[in-house]
Amino acid sequence: MAIGSTIHTFAVQLADVDRGVYEDLTLRVARHPSETDLYMVTRLLAYCLEYQEGIEFGGGVSTTDEPAVLVRDLTGAITTWIEIGAPDAARLHSASKHAERTTVYTHRDPERVLGLWRGKTIHNADAITLQSFDPRFIEDAAARLERRSTCSVSVTEQQLYLEINGANLTTAVHTQPIQ
Template identity: 70%
Template sequence: MAIGAMIHTFEVQLADVDRGVYEDLTLRLARHPSETDAYMFTRLLAYCLEYEDGIAFTEGVAATDEPAVLVRDLTGRVTAWIEVGAPDATRLHYGSKLADRTAIYTQRDPERVKLQWAGKTIHDADAIVLHSFDTGFVDDAAAALDRRNTLTVSRTEDQLYLEVNGTHLSSAVHENAIR
């Protein structure tokens, strides 16, 4: 954990009807001083929407050779490389070669994020999905955060319903090809 990192605690009720995942989670996230609340919240959403056995947060923006979230099998092999924000093409290329599956979750405009990858080599780019949300959704959710948080995350038919500390929000979960 970085010096000056702020710890946020989340009590999460997760109901991902699309994938048949129902869990109660207690999560602690360290927000690096250079990390925005929107980025941290997108990391949390990526974790929840990708939740499976073996999932873990990494050091986030402080990690140079790992994504924000990754999934390992029981042998320690990386099975899912999950980036947040606007990762560079080199990281995507590396992650896509290392893991069975690569995904990106962004709080930014997906069309602008994709522009930075134009003409760059990314292994198996056609299989990588860039997930985004309706404009303002992540910022509104991040504005409702405290140090200790209760969160209900429900996903059905790619519609996300969220309650953050009593604030109710919803958004489509958009899937964008990166090429």
């Protein structure tokens, strides 16, 4: 018998001063058994940092034709493709052909992730960005996860302030072109 996904519920107060986005969100996040806490926290933060009309979680780690997070326009077309972790170059190549904008949020060492893509053919690579966080930030946030979590996510001048289940964490959000 296959093990099913675990549902995590997040009550999020989002204040993205940089983009003028202020929302109270209740998010139900399905965590696949093969998905790590680090991946799930990064996916949650990517959703919050990219929040706009039409955003949704993709089908999960077992879905190959959708990203972890995506934004659709009113016609249903994917306008923003958001990968998590360290997708391979072929996946980024394909993603950048399917969406107007492609970005990657990683919980891994950004230099190692960038190294995976050096010298590889990636469509529109100069427009794809890698978003990363200060070392240990994602690990510290993941250590505070509960099945039901309350969060406050505030962003100002590329500085992210996260309050999760009573713990306060902060990091810069680092944006790098992939080539």
